[in-house]
Amino acid sequence: MKEILSGNEAIARGAFEAGVKVASAYPGTPSTEILENISTYSSINSSWAPNEKVALEVAIGASFGGARSIACMKHVGVNVAADPLFTLSYTGVGGGLVLIVADDPEMHSSQNEQDSRNYAKFAKVPMLEPADSQECKEFTRLAFELSEKFDTPVMIRSCTRISHGKSIVSLSEPVTGLPEPKLVKNPPKLVMLPGNARVRHPLVEQRTLDLSTFGDSWEINRIESRSEEIGIICTGVTYQYVREALPEASTLKLGMVYPLPKKLINEFAATVKKLYVIEELDPFIEEQVLAMGIPVIGKEIIPLCGELSPGRIRVAFEKAEIIPASETKNVIEEKLIPRPPNMCPGCPHRGVFYLLNKANAYVTGDIGCYTLGFMPPLNAMDTCVCMGASISNASGIVRSLPPEEQRRVVAVIGDSTFLHTGVNSLMEMAYNQAPATVIILDNRITAMTGRQENPASGYTLAGVKAPEVDIPDLCRALGIKHVRILDPYDLEETKKVLQEEMSRAEPSVIITNRPCCLIKDDSRFSKSALLEVVQSDCTGCKACLRIGCPAIEWQPDAEGKKGKSFIDPLLCTGCTVCQQLCKFNAIRQVK
Amino acid sequence: MADSITNVLLVGVGGQGILLASEILAEAFMIAGFDVKKSEIHGMSQRGGSVVSHVRFGEKVYSPVVPEGEGDILFGFELLETRRYLNLLRPGAKVIVNDFMIQPPSVLLGNDRYPENLAEEISQRFTDFKLIDGLKIATEVGNQRVANTVLLGAVSKHLKLDDRVWQKALQKMVPAKALQVNLKAFESGRSL
Numbered sequence: 001m002k003e004i005l006s007g008n009e010a011i012a013r014g015a016f017e018a019g020v021k022v023a024s025a026y027p028g029t030p031s032t033e034i035l036e037n038i039s040t041y042s043s044i045n046s047s048w049a050p051n052e053k054v055a056l057e058v059a060i061g062a063s064f065g066g067a068r069s070i071a072c073m074k075h076v077g078v079n080v081a082a083d084p085l086f087t088l089s090y091t092g093v094g095g096g097l098v099l100i101v102a103d104d105p106e107m108h109s110s111q112n113e114q115d116s117r118n119y120a121k122f123a124k125v126p127m128l129e130p131a132d133s134q135e136c137k138e139f140t141r142l143a144f145e146l147s148e149k150f151d152t153p154v155m156i157r158s159c160t161r162i163s164h165g166k167s168i169v170s171l172s173e174p175v176t177g178l179p180e181p182k183l184v185k186n187p188p189k190l191v192m193l194p195g196n197a198r199v200r201h202p203l204v205e206q207r208t209l210d211l212s213t214f215g216d217s218w219e220i221n222r223i224e225s226r227s228e229e230i231g232i233i234c235t236g237v238t239y240q241y242v243r244e245a246l247p248e249a250s251t252l253k254l255g256m257v258y259p260l261p262k263k264l265i266n267e268f269a270a271t272v273k274k275l276y277v278i279e280e281l282d283p284f285i286e287e288q289v290l291a292m293g294i295p296v297i298g299k300e301i302i303p304l305c306g307e308l309s310p311g312r313i314r315v316a317f318e319k320a321e322i323i324p325a326s327e328t329k330n331v332i333e334e335k336l337i338p339r340p341p342n343m344c345p346g347c348p349h350r351g352v353f354y355l356l357n358k359a360n361a362y363v364t365g366d367i368g369c370y371t372l373g374f375m376p377p378l379n380a381m382d383t384c385v386c387m388g389a390s391i392s393n394a395s396g397i398v399r400s401l402p403p404e405e406q407r408r409v410v411a412v413i414g415d416s417t418f419l420h421t422g423v424n425s426l427m428e429m430a431y432n433q434a435p436a437t438v439i440i441l442d443n444r445i446t447a448m449t450g451r452q453e454n455p456a457s458g459y460t461l462a463g464v465k466a467p468e469v470d471i472p473d474l475c476r477a478l479g480i481k482h483v484r485i486l487d488p489y490d491l492e493e494t495k496k497v498l499q500e501e502m503s504r505a506e507p508s509v510i511i512t513n514r515p516c517c518l519i520k521d522d523s524r525f526s527k528s529a530l531l532e533v534v535q536s537d538c539t540g541c542k543a544c545l546r547i548g549c550p551a552i553e554w555q556p557d558a559e560g561k562k563g564k565s566f567i568d569p570l571l572c573t574g575c576t577v578c579q580q581l582c583k584f585n586a587i588r589q590v591k
Numbered sequence: 592m593a594d595s596i597t598n599v600l601l602v603g604v605g606g607q608g609i610l611l612a613s614e615i616l617a618e619a620f621m622i623a624g625f626d627v628k629k630s631e632i633h634g635m636s637q638r639g640g641s642v643v644s645h646v647r648f649g650e651k652v653y654s655p656v657v658p659e660g661e662g663d664i665l666f667g668f669e670l671l672e673t674r675r676y677l678n679l680l681r682p683g684a685k686v687i688v689n690d691f692m693i694q695p696p697s698v699l700l701g702n703d704r705y706p707e708n709l710a711e712e713i714s715q716r717f718t719d720f721k722l723i724d725g726l727k728i729a730t731e732v733g734n735q736r737v738a739n740t741v742l743l744g745a746v747s748k749h750l751k752l753d754d755r756v757w758q759k760a761l762q763k764m765v766p767a768k769a770l771q772v773n774l775k776a777f778e779s780g781r782s783l
Binding site: 004029030108109160167168240241243244309310311336337338340341342343372375377542550554560563 | 626631638639641654656660672698699700703705
């Protein structure tokens with residue numbers, strides 16, 4: 001049977017076919033849909049973890065118990081999960097364990113474009129890289145076999161174009177006859193004290209050598225001989241671009257990107273006149289091939305930053321005069337009005353950022369929809385580093401500032417990000433009494449990645465009712481004395497509380513309590529009465545435009561000098577934030 | 592490069608139903624027996640940003656993204672976004688556009704003006720051009736929300752697939768509740 005699947009759907013299918021029993025993840029573009037799809041298979045216990053470290057540790061526990069298990073995350077998630085990953089490499093596995101990492105070259109939805117292949121080498125674990133959805137499924141199955149055969153966790157690296165690209169996949173039946181999970185004691189292998197770990201480390205080094213030899217004859221690493229003039233080593237989606245851009249070139253397509261199959265690379269190098277490595281981001285393969293003493297060209301001509309594409313590869317080869325220049329395409333570069341993403345109409349964050357801007361706050365930001373508070377006209381974010389950093393950045397910045405500047409520092413963080421790594425940061429802030437203000441924008445969901453449940457939302461991945469983290473009580477338990485809860489649609493109240501807490505020379509937390517307006521469950525979010533601009537009362541003062549709501553449009557008059565505002569009835573959710581800004585009472589409920 | 596491949600681009604604004612339309616397209620090509628690949632960016636773009644979806648079909652498709660300058664058909668849900676992605680097309684490509692404007696943030700704020708005469712400008716660069724009022728037709732069919740299916744119907748005329756293939760793809764991809772109105776919308780687009 002054949003289906004068109006995204007890479008993420010295919011990885012989920014592969015996990016199902018491999019007999020995976022436990023899956024854990026924290027959402028992150030472009031990896032999110034892997035666990036969402038895994039959760040459709042009832043044979044797999046799948047759940048959201050509060051962060052990637054916990055997700056990997058849940059998978060490790062399941063593996064130690066003998067079950068095949070999988071953890072999924074985006075590239076920066078591996079930074080959070082790196083701690084268990086490096087020691088997991090020493091312990092090895094019980095049931096097979098696969099860590100899926102989805103990179104985001106070009107940073108379509110990320111804060112950096114780190115190349116996760118470096119983690120495989122750093123942690124000394126094998127990594128596979130599929131080139132389409134069929135391989136996503138196949139490699140996931142193979143990764144479990146490899147994991148158990150070599151007693152190692154296996155990483156699979158996807159990227160945005162693989163995870164969110166779709167192609168045709170042949171489905172198979174799940175494997176049967178896997179051993180039943182049970183407790184087996186083996187402290188020398190699983191208790192990583194120095195004495196035990198010293199025994200494990202040499203085994204890890206030998207494993208890498210063995211895997212390299214295994215890769216020499218593993219069919220997922222394959223030589224495709226075409227012209228002997230140009231030979232290209234490539235992996236993953238880059239292989240597809242190479243086939244498109246340089247159809248005559250011979251290729252060594254690597255399914256396993258670490259450790260490299262050295263004999264096979266030597267063999268390929270000997271059959272071509274000129275050897276190239278085409279890889280996205282870092283010269284990961286290139287440097288290893290050079291270290292083998294094989295002359296190879298890579299980043300000298302291929303960009304280090306951003307995604308590749310058939311066009312970019314062709315241009316690189318044309319510029320280096322390796323292939324003749326094609327006819328110049330009639331590319332007209334011109335400036336068009338950009339269309340950046342924006343907070344949704346009715347977003348509960350909008351009014352808060354409007355007031356932070358008015359209060360001349362210095363806002364340490366975090367990762368989520370609310371990072372869009374950076375955009376004009378709100379312009380209310382001054383830093384954004386990584387998950388959870390808003391609070392600790394605020395805690396650090398106030399330490400060297402004079403009191404009048406300390407007061408301006410406000411950290412903003414969402415509910416899911418707070419639970420991810422913000423709790424530790426707030427613990428630090430309370431412990432060391434850093435006098436900054438923290439706003440937890442609690443919209444009851446992990447919104448940016450497409451509305452996933454989290455430990456404070458009250459539901460599990462499967463939609464089953466779950467205990468809710470009591471965020472105000474948690475803050476108090478950490479030692480925050482001043483915890484304020486408010487309705488972010490009430491600008492007067494929000495402004496008042498913000499002023500009070502900002503002027504307080506102690507740590508304090510403000511929690512907003514309106515749900516994300518994209519939550520589809522009516523019991524959690526429903527629209528309020530629709531608003532309109534009564535045109536006869538609108539003076540054209542533009543006050544309502546200062547919140548940047550996509551539902552409000554400026555309609556200039558014929559000369560373009562004056563105009564009036566207009567509310568799009570299809571977009572308005574009736575949040576009333578604009579209404580509160582109108583001094584002329586021109587924004588009213590539609591009768 | 593691969594002349595046996597047809598490259599379709601669907602462009603517009605996050606929330607316009609571009610992903611569903613491209614899913615239906617890809618499904619139809621698979622049912623018709625072609626190799627097919629598709630690619631787009633999720634995430635940030637869902638928040639009202641610019642969206643482009645690549646759908647490629649033929650005997651054997653490698654890259655999931657359309658090489659720059661090789662797009663054969665552009666299927667635009669919005670005028671400014673159609674204008675934005677013209678550089679992805681080959682000379683002489685076919686352009687089918689929804690006669691619809693969504694103001695970008697700077698226009699909503701009154702800082703910029705939405706460009707005028709976009710349809711005319713596009714039709715001068717790409718003479719194989721068709722402008723469709725998807726919203727009006729969808730409203731006639733009975734549901735504004737199926738404008739994307741009207742457009743898909745209009746595009747389907749240029750893709751040489753059998754009626755039955757399209758019906759099968761729609762049946763598979765559209766929720767049962769909405770199937771009838773979508774079939775009707777598709778038909779009105781196809782008969783334009």
